[in-house]
Amino acid sequence: MTDQKATNVHWHDGEISRDDRNRLMKQKGVTLWFTGLSGSGKSTVAVALEEALYERGHLSYRLDGDNIRFGINKNLGFSAEDRTENIRRIGEIAKLFVDSSIIALSSFISPYREDRDKVRQLHVESNMPFIEVYVDCALAEAEKRDPKGLYKKARAGEIKNFTGIDDPYEEPINPEIHLRTDQMTLEEEVDTVINYLEQQGLLDADRQGA
């Protein structure tokens, strides 16, 4: 490449680095790992956050059941082994997005502490920021919302091993962000996350809005 020397302040071993990409994007790649009960509001806050970031000119991408369970993980079921592999793969994909400079928004119940901690460890080992967001909602409230009718089916025994009913949800011990969705407005939730990202220096202030 004839121009390479002229601009080699950007170069790292002749290859574009994560820092280069972050500079281009005026943001730092980061994984926001939303975890909580079914119906707790993980997707709702992720969708609203995506919009708020977009308005500020920032690119995020949501990883959720629609694009993961029916895509790369369509060959996984719901056995203990497959659930662990499901979360592992999502963690690895989130890492790729972080490396590419994107704000990855992962919305899965991810009920087991050990699985979430493994994903955190994957990020830490690669010096990538990982933010666990506990989307906390009382079970009674989540069950009352029951947006997909899943609690009803679980109570009727039509779904087995349903988190919160006959399978445990292990609460995060020390999440970076704790959202009480049964006590906060959606706007408060989004502001809480945006403020955290800004405080951590993950969003450049001079990014031009969309």
Add this chain to the structure above:
Amino acid sequence: MTDQKATNVHWHDGEISRDDRNRLMKQKGVTLWFTGLSGSGKSTVAVALEEALYERGHLSYRLDGDNIRFGINKNLGFSAEDRTENIRRIGEIAKLFVDSSIIALSSFISPYREDRDKVRQLHVESNMPFIEVYVDCALAEAEKRDPKGLYKKARAGEIKNFTGIDDPYEEPINPEIHLRTDQMTLEEEVDTVINYLEQQGLLDADRQGA
């Protein structure tokens, strides 16, 4: 979100769409699928292309052995079944990047036509652009280069089922781009790809360079 109505020209079902992201990024997400023999120059052209795109202010991300084989696909070996699953997962990940508006640069030998065609089909079904780039180099030349010493080991019988030696490479029948790396300079190769992307309307002309 209080501002949503004011800017709803951007909105699709209340969620940020692929078109919205492409607009923000001033580029369209696309998969460039580099396929060819070991030593044919897939990674070399992908690295140079990444730099050329970066200079033009475009974000691309390379998927290669380093970040895939040692990450999400570390639980896969080299059996026929695992090789097919390897390519399937890479195809699904590339799709996620396309959806996020990134230019995905996939560099794997991917010797089997059926596997590559499945990845193409995955993209077509989701109305995502897929560009097969045949990185074409005579076997004798690739073997002469042998940058990782793999042909030597394959000839010595230390590696089995090595593409081009004792396992077939099935040439693309109708690739969108055909690079003869034993006859072109690296700059010519990069220009060929950039020109193709521009002709397909995948790069906005007004993107500010890095």
